[in-house]
Amino acid sequence: MRRHNRTRFFYWWPVIVLCALIFVQSGFSTPRVVPVIDFGDKLLHIAAYALLATLFFRAYRNTGKLSRSPLLLIVLSILSSTLYGLTDEIHQSFVSVRHADVLDLVADGVGSILGSLAYHQVVIVHRNVFRRISWIDKIMNFL
Known part of the structure; x- marks a missing residue:
């Protein structure tokens, strides 16, 4: 496998795995995880799609020419994860x-927004602060 393809695979496989896990979970007749609080399922949607948007952001940022436009990265990761929520x-x-539940889709969108914006902040902090500390830089480059 060529280096470029290995890099793409490294950044995209987590997106694919999480999408597959969401798809499998959605295919059960009864949910495997039953929330114990009101609207707990919405919190699970927010968490899952925040993670998915973060992974989309990370993949887009590291495998294409999109890294020059933070706004495009944010919008694209929000759209990608929210559209996946729609298909779910x-x-x-x-x-x-x-x-199908419209409120679930809203929770997916909220999670996507939160995940994209949070990861963008991590990127900014990394660029402005942690780059001076070599071992933290190595960890952040992995993320």
């Missing part, structure tokens, strides 16, 4: 005992 809701509408 459509998928759930075909699963027995499950249904």
Whole structure:
């Protein structure tokens, strides 16, 4: 495998794995994780899609020419993860005992926004502060 392809694979496989995990979880007739608080399922959606948006941001930032435009990275990662949330809701509408829920999609969008903005802040802090400390720089370059 060429170096360029290995780099792409390294940054995109977490996105693919998380999308697959979300797809599998959505395919169960009854959810495997049952929230114990009201709107707990929405918090799970926010967390999952915040992570997905972060992974999209990381992949786009490190595998293309998009890294020059932070706004484009943010918008693209939000759109990518939220659109995946839409496909997830459509998928759930075909699963027995499950249904598509607009509030789930809203939670997916909120999570996508939070994840993208949070990761962008990590990138800014890394660029402005931690680059001076070599061992932290190595960790952040891995992220």
